[in-house]
Amino acid sequence: MSSCVELKRQREKETVSLMIGLYCRKKHHTNGSLCEECQALNDYAIMRSDKCPFMESKTFCSNCRVHCYKPDMRERIREVMRFSGPRMIFHHPVMAVRHVIESKKEKKRLEKEGQK
Structure with missing residues (x-):
């Protein structure tokens, strides 16, 4: 892989971890470390990124044709x-x-692809 x-x-992975960290600090009032729930989400998001076969061509998971997150994790993210x-x-x-x-x-x- 290139x-x-x-x-x-x-x-x-860095971006999603920072976003989860920000969420956890503000919503769960943690300082410096993630709560158990947010740590589980972070671990899951990193694992999904590690296994993504479309990394070369996609920009963000929200734009992907295949949603590999389990429904509950997808809603949490x-x-x-x-x-x-x-x-x-x-x-x-x-x-x-x-x-x-x-x-x-x-x-x-x-939009260009849609016009073709």
Whole structure:
């Protein structure tokens, strides 16, 4: 597997871990470590990223045609993303801006594919 794909995978894992950490700190009032529930979600998200066969071509899990998360974990990660996403600009601004740029590029790419 190419180093580009591995870098992308590592970045995705780092991002999801930061978002879960932010969620846990704000919602569960933890300091420095995740509560048991959030740690389980983080471990699950990292495992799913490690096993993702579409890493080379996808941008974000939400855009993937195959949703590999179990329904309960998918709902939990959605809740984390809805909460943490808007707050990332204050806590991790570079990562947040990169995400917006990649989202816009992906939206244009998907629109082009839809026109073909």
